[in-house]
Amino acid sequence: MKDNKLTVEIYGKQYTMRGDESTTHMQAIAEHVDDKMKEVATGNPKLDVTRLAVLSAVNISDDYLKLKQEYDELLELIDEK
Amino acid sequence: MKDNKLTVEIYGKQYTMRGDESTTHMQAIAEHVDDKMKEVATGNPKLDVTRLAVLSAVNISDDYLKLKQEYDELLELIDEK
Numbered sequence: 439m440k441d442n443k444l445t446v447e448i449y450g451k452q453y454t455m456r457g458d459e460s461t462t463h464m465q466a467i468a469e470h471v472d473d474k475m476k477e478v479a480t481g482n483p484k485l486d487v488t489r490l491a492v493l494s495a496v497n498i499s500d501d502y503l504k505l506k507q508e509y510d511e512l513l514e515l516i517d518e519k
Numbered sequence: 520m521k522d523n524k525l526t527v528e529i530y531g532k533q534y535t536m537r538g539d540e541s542t543t544h545m546q547a548i549a550e551h552v553d554d555k556m557k558e559v560a561t562g563n564p565k566l567d568v569t570r571l572a573v574l575s576a577v578n579i580s581d582d583y584l585k586l587k588q589e590y591d592e593l594l595e596l597i598d599e600k
Contacts, residue, residue, distance in 0.1 A: 493534070
């Protein structure tokens with residue numbers, strides 16, 4: 439089910455998001471990506487937008503994989519108790 | 520400290536990654552982004568690469584924010600015990 443639809447702005451471009459999540463969650467995702475892209479752009483002012491977007495995806499994946507590891511460790515800890 | 524350096528390929532382009540993480544972790548991040556971009560491309564064959572990269576970042580952020588919520592709930596559950 440992809441019931442909700444929302445137009446968001448990420449790094450100056452508009453995107454239509456569709457999903458079963460709340461529009462509040464979708465807006466939060468868009469803001470997260472926008473923030474990350476601005477952060478990467480600040481450190482690399484000459485980067486073209488495609489590379490900027492890919493490097494932002496890299497940084498978000500880094501956060502994700504680190505959190506996944508912590509989450510798995512926490513689950514393991516609970517199992518051991 | 521940004522001791523390690525690795526050249527990776529993401530969606531056909533080369534990127535130099537620098538960080539204090541292991542090169543194995545960096546490679547895993549690059550593969551994660553590459554997979555996500557290919558996944559988005561399959562569903563949206565006409566999308567330009569910048570939009571493709573941004574939408575991949577959106578999907579990864581979605582995963583991240585959902586996992587963050589589960590992680591926080593798990594921590595809360597442990598605290599309550």
